[in-house]
Each structure stands twice: as C-alpha cells, then as structure tokens.
Amino acid sequence: MSFSAPLVLPISGPPVRDGRIVVREGRIEEVGTGRGEVHYEGILVAGLVNAHTHLQYTAMAEIGSRVYASFEDWARAFDLAYFGGQDGSWNSAHREGVWDWAAGAMDGAWQCLRTGTTAAADIVTDPEALVDTPLGGLRYLEAIGDSDASWRDGGRGRFLDLLAKADGISPHAPYSLDTGVLADLARLAAERGMRTHIHLSESVHEREFTVHGSGPLEQYVTKLGLDFAILREHGSGLPPTAYIDSTGLLGPGCHIAHGVDLTAEDRALLRERRTAVALCPRSNHVLGLPGPDVAALLREGNPIAVGTDSLSSSPSLDLLADVAALRELAVRQGYHEPDLDQRLIEAATLGGARAMGLEHEIGSLTPGHRADFAVFDLDPFSENPYRSLAERGAGRCAATVVGGSPLTEMT
Incomplete structure (x- = not known):
C-alpha cells in the first residue's frame, strides 16, 4: 500500500514535494516521491504524539470547560467530581459506578485519533482504564496519595499487582506522595526497566511546599488527611526539581509534565539529567496558571514535547491547539527566531516520541517505523508549512493513519 500528498513532512528530514509513503505490514518501507494508491490533498505529517494526558477523564469535560482562580480551586472541583460528590482523599477506596473509566479512555483515544494524534503518554489512575486502544505510546500507572506508612501497609503491594498491565510508572507529583514512596518508585522503575512520568513545577505553590512545607498546597494536602515527612519536617529545603532529583526520579528515562515554574537552575538540571518537559499551556490556563517559559526552554535547548492534559482541565484533546x-x-x-514553528511541530511529534523512549518506533516518517501519520486540510504550497500547522492546524485534521490503516478502517 502507498499513500501520497502534495507535501509530506517526515520530521526526520526536509519536506518532500509530491511525496509518497510506501507501507508494508504496517511499517514504512520507503519515503519518496510519486503518486500513491491513496492520495490526499493537504499536508501529510508524521502522527502527532501527545506527551501528557489522562484519557480516563474524558467524560469529565465539564470540569475543564471553565477557568479557575487557582490550581487548588480546580483540584477541589476535580476531587468532588472524581469522588462522585463525596468527600474523599486520594488513597480512598475506589467507588464502583461513579465513572466508567474504560469508556472514558476509549472515547479519549478516538478523540485523539480524529485530531491527528497517533500515540500518547497516558496516565492511568484507576485500573479499569488499563484498556487496549488503537493509540500507540505508553500507559503509565499512577501512584498518588500514599504516605510512607500506607505504602508499606499495602499500597505498594496493590500498585505492584497492577503494574504488570502498564508500560510505565507515574508518581503523581511532589505534593501527593511521601518522600520514601517517590524514591521507591524510582527504584522500581530502574529494576524493571520502565520509564517514569511526573507532574512537576505546575504552579509556584509547589516551590513553597517542597522548600518550606507550607502554603496553599500544604493546606490542601493537610485537609485530605495526608501525613508526609515533608510536612512534619517543615520542608526539604529544596525547590521542586531538585527535590524530585534527590529521590532518583529524574533522568533520561523520565519526562515531566507542565514545567510552568522552572528557574534557569531548574532548566539546567533537567538538561543535565536529559529529562524532557511536556508542555500543556491550555491546561495551565484553565487552572489559572501562567504558561511555561517557552522562549527560555527553546533558547537553552531543553528537550520539549507537547501534551493536552485531560478534558478535566483542557478544552479538547487536539494537540495542535496546544501548539498554537x-x-x-x-x-x-x-x-x-525563524525556527520556532518547525521546532514546535517537532516537539509535537518526535519530541513526544523521545520523551517516551519511542523515537525509533514513532514520531517521524522513517523507514522501519510504524506507519503512523495524519493529513491536515491546509495549503501544501504555503511558504512555511510548519507555521501553517502550528497556527492553523487545530481542527483541520482530514485523515489519520495508524499502522498503515486509515481511521475509517478502524472504526
């Protein structure tokens, strides 16, 4: 089977006019020129890679449909919805029947596919959401709400029982797990050869929490009844990035989400550890937060990727809306700089693949890679096709192909 378009953006190489992709058994055999058996109009690009999302929360779109005054205000609204209007804490027993997490994950996967995303770093909190979908990428099992004591008293065992069904490990955040639990999760990932993914520096309040054990996040966590060492000891003295690094989590096998409150020192530490940042600006806006310092990350050479977060904190799962x-x-x-648009499109494709360690499988149109790509209804003869995609690509996906199968064949 072969596919063609007036313009093909392989990401791994320069644009190809009158481009053609030859596919055999779901893999790219050749990228060249000519007319394919299936011809599209528009711009054909490697499948987008969503580097941070929670697909199980797709049905919680009402929560993400408004803008909040602060992260803590959003978190309270989310918790009430998550627990079905009941008071509860992160480590409370799951309540059956409140949400259909499997259906949410599947619906979210299809919403991603219809907007040109072919792989995702999906964080899974509830085991029902560990379902197979047509999306590529990795499913990270999330740990949240455990103190060192609760981790020893059954939390670790329950996590390990589910871990065999997942592809990676996601310690939720610096404020939602005890220090010993974070370090143990880093050891587990190293022992099992699994990648990790953590929310980090999403708001300035994280800094007050990790350094001094105080502030709005301390109040929020205390109300949930969580007893962490960082609270008893009045902080670690370390800012969030250095604190997480001290647990052993940062490294080339880890990528972080958000990075809104990163200083120059934080960014340098992330570069030293070769840890990528998945940027989710629309989610930051919903939570009443400023966006990340994109200019600094680009100038300083930090590896970046793009994520949508979930519909509980974002208007859609259309990755190019976050690129815009x-x-x-x-x-x-x-x-x-003139490279802005190309670098952002690379972040939304190969950048996400690299964040998950899958750059030899997805993220670019390279012989041997899985035949994942999307076509956008944009002028293929524009002077800067990367800018067209970055500025106007959202909502313009005309076709998605996964493993050589067009979306219409998968539905």
Missing part, C-alpha cells in the same frame, strides 16, 4: 498556544506564548516572551 505555545507559539503565542513564545512570541509574547520574545522568541522570534
């Missing part, structure tokens, strides 16, 4: 938001942020922050 990142572009606006970068320009507003003073980044006017």
Whole structure:
C-alpha cells in the first residue's frame, strides 16, 4: 500500500514535494516521491504524539470547560467530581459506578485519533482504564496519595499487582506522595526497566511546599488527611526539581509534565539529567496558571514535547491547539527566531516520541517505523508549512493513519 500528498513532512528530514509513503505490514518501507494508491490533498505529517494526558477523564469535560482562580480551586472541583460528590482523599477506596473509566479512555483515544494524534503518554489512575486502544505510546500507572506508612501497609503491594498491565510508572507529583514512596518508585522503575512520568513545577505553590512545607498546597494536602515527612519536617529545603532529583526520579528515562515554574537552575538540571518537559499551556490556563517559559526552554535547548492534559482541565484533546498556544506564548516572551514553528511541530511529534523512549518506533516518517501519520486540510504550497500547522492546524485534521490503516478502517 502507498499513500501520497502534495507535501509530506517526515520530521526526520526536509519536506518532500509530491511525496509518497510506501507501507508494508504496517511499517514504512520507503519515503519518496510519486503518486500513491491513496492520495490526499493537504499536508501529510508524521502522527502527532501527545506527551501528557489522562484519557480516563474524558467524560469529565465539564470540569475543564471553565477557568479557575487557582490550581487548588480546580483540584477541589476535580476531587468532588472524581469522588462522585463525596468527600474523599486520594488513597480512598475506589467507588464502583461513579465513572466508567474504560469508556472514558476509549472515547479519549478516538478523540485523539480524529485530531491527528497517533500515540500518547497516558496516565492511568484507576485500573479499569488499563484498556487496549488503537493509540500507540505508553500507559503509565499512577501512584498518588500514599504516605510512607500506607505504602508499606499495602499500597505498594496493590500498585505492584497492577503494574504488570502498564508500560510505565507515574508518581503523581511532589505534593501527593511521601518522600520514601517517590524514591521507591524510582527504584522500581530502574529494576524493571520502565520509564517514569511526573507532574512537576505546575504552579509556584509547589516551590513553597517542597522548600518550606507550607502554603496553599500544604493546606490542601493537610485537609485530605495526608501525613508526609515533608510536612512534619517543615520542608526539604529544596525547590521542586531538585527535590524530585534527590529521590532518583529524574533522568533520561523520565519526562515531566507542565514545567510552568522552572528557574534557569531548574532548566539546567533537567538538561543535565536529559529529562524532557511536556508542555500543556491550555491546561495551565484553565487552572489559572501562567504558561511555561517557552522562549527560555527553546533558547537553552531543553528537550520539549507537547501534551493536552485531560478534558478535566483542557478544552479538547487536539494537540495542535496546544501548539498554537505555545507559539503565542513564545512570541509574547520574545522568541522570534525563524525556527520556532518547525521546532514546535517537532516537539509535537518526535519530541513526544523521545520523551517516551519511542523515537525509533514513532514520531517521524522513517523507514522501519510504524506507519503512523495524519493529513491536515491546509495549503501544501504555503511558504512555511510548519507555521501553517502550528497556527492553523487545530481542527483541520482530514485523515489519520495508524499502522498503515486509515481511521475509517478502524472504526
């Protein structure tokens, strides 16, 4: 089978005019020129890679449909919805029948596919959401709400029982797990050869929490009844990035989500550890937070990727809408280099693949890779096709192909 379009963006190489992709047994055999058996109009690009999402929360779109005054305000609204209107804490027993997490995960996967995303770093909190979908990528099992004591008293065993069904490990955040639990999860990942993914520096309040054990996050966590060493000891003295590094989590096998409150020192530490940052600007906006310093990340050479987060904190799962938001942020922050659009599209494809260690499988149109790509209804003869995708690609996906199968064949 072969596919063609007036313009093909392989990501791993320069644009190809009158491009053709030859596919055999779901893999790319050749990228060249000519007319394919299936011809599309528009711009054909490697499948997008969503580097941070929670597909199980797709049915919680009402929570993500408004803008909140703060992260803590959003978290309270989320918790009430998650627990079915009941008071509860992160380590409470799951209540049957409140949400159909499997259906949410499947619905979210299809929403991603219809907008050109072919792989995702999906964080799974509830075991019912560990379902097979047509999306590629990795499913990270999330640990949240355990103190060192509760981890020893059954939390670790329950986590290990489910881990065989997942592809990676996701310690939720610096404020939602005890220090010993974070370190143990780092050891587990190393022992099992699994990748990790953590929310980090999503708000300035994380810094107050990890350094001093105080602030709005301390109040929020205390109300949930969680007893962490960092609270008893009045902080670790370390900012969030250094604190997480001290547990052994940072490294090339880890990528973080958000990175809104990263200092120059934080960014340098992430580069030293070769840890990528998945940027989710529309989710940051919903939570009443400023966006990340995109300009600094680009100038300093931090590896970046793009995520949507979930519909509980974002208007849609259309990854190119977040690319457009990142572009606006970068320009507003003073980044006017001519490589801006290409680097953002690379972040939304190969950047996400690299964040998950899958760059030899997805993220670019390279012989031997899985035949994942999307076509966007945009002018293929525009002067800068990367800019067209970055600025106007959201909502313009005309076709998605996964493993050589068009979306219509998978439905």
